[in-house]
Amino acid sequence: MQLQSTPLLEVEQLTGGYSRQRPVLHQLNFSVYAGEMVGLIGLNGAGKSTTIKHILGLMQPHTGEIRLKGRAIQADPTAYRRTYAYVPESPQLYEELTVREHIELAAMAYGMRREDYEARSSALLEEFQMSAYANRLSAHLSKGMKQKVMIMSAFLVRPELYIIDEPFLGLDPLGIRSLLELMVKVKESGAAILISSHILTTIERYGDRYLLLQKGKLTAAGDMDALRAQAGMPGASLDDVFCSLVTRGEPH
Template structure:
């Protein structure tokens, strides 16, 4: 479970996030959408403890991220949009390293690594150096690393970057299976089609504030539009139709 309570984050005179509150229950795949500069990355970094909030509280599985950082981080897996991997390690060695950071019981490490490499179709590459991996393979390795300690909550920023259609479908399947087993997933993405296909619940942030949240059907009613796909609903709610109309005009 994720609880974001009256979260505000300021950088000097700039307020990136203003008094947002969200409660995300166990087993939900939650989509977090917004235009560039809306406050998504700031929220995510605060959620995983990389930034300290100016005001407000973030709790992961009941642990206050600021007051109980180690306990909170033990139950969360983070998949950033621009991950760093040690290229001179093999995939297996990298997962062993991450397992050590999370203090995974040694007797469980090799079994989990084998399961994850198989799950993400990396078994044949487990003993190859990461520098030989394609971008999509690196993305799948990072996802494997985020799951090595079996977190109850996963926070993911742009999960499908660099994945081919087969890889993207595999990740969708894995995420859904995890949620069905009770894992909570907080996912930020610019790919609205992905959000529409995957998410149980969606929040839209603009200029640092939550302007809408709900199911696709609920957002459709809120937007008061005859359009039914998430892209049109998103543009209606964020005022993006003006730019869309300009682009269509230029095309003609």
């Protein structure tokens, strides 16, 4: 795919983690452009979720910089955060709010117009088979339904960047299909997607580029042809390439 000249998300020389004495991430450099889906892949403990937390502004880098649309979070936290929407691995909802109230809260946080909220929320509730549960408290939802609320809230606001962490866990097959169709639609509209997932067959089918993390270091990056070339496995699947690259030895 043809990438624009200016990245939407820029990560430069990012070193970070919970302790300065033992950083989790080591000098990460990568960019994400409008209109592409980038898969963040790696074994458990590789640093994927820590990377996402730094991009979200939940953790501060030890060194390096993260910019969205050329802006670091310190310059304008509200504008920075309105650039993205986040779907976490574990749904985080307010137990005393209904499904509809959660979606409306997202609309308010992003300053959506009422008419846009009404039209989009109705369509999303129908798409994810949640219309009948719109007035149910989140405390009474299954994990899969809670995940659908997080997904609907993210896609309601139509940000420029979607940050999605292991979204398929707990979703039923129809929910997975609806999510994938939405991701294709927003990507075609020009939004960017950074997605972390262990479901490599799905990531390969829908992704444009991939970032392989090993022990907090970026050890491979690029499209399928680039990863296959690095692994010396022409024509191989992402699953096979991944297994080969992560078992060749520890990154230094």
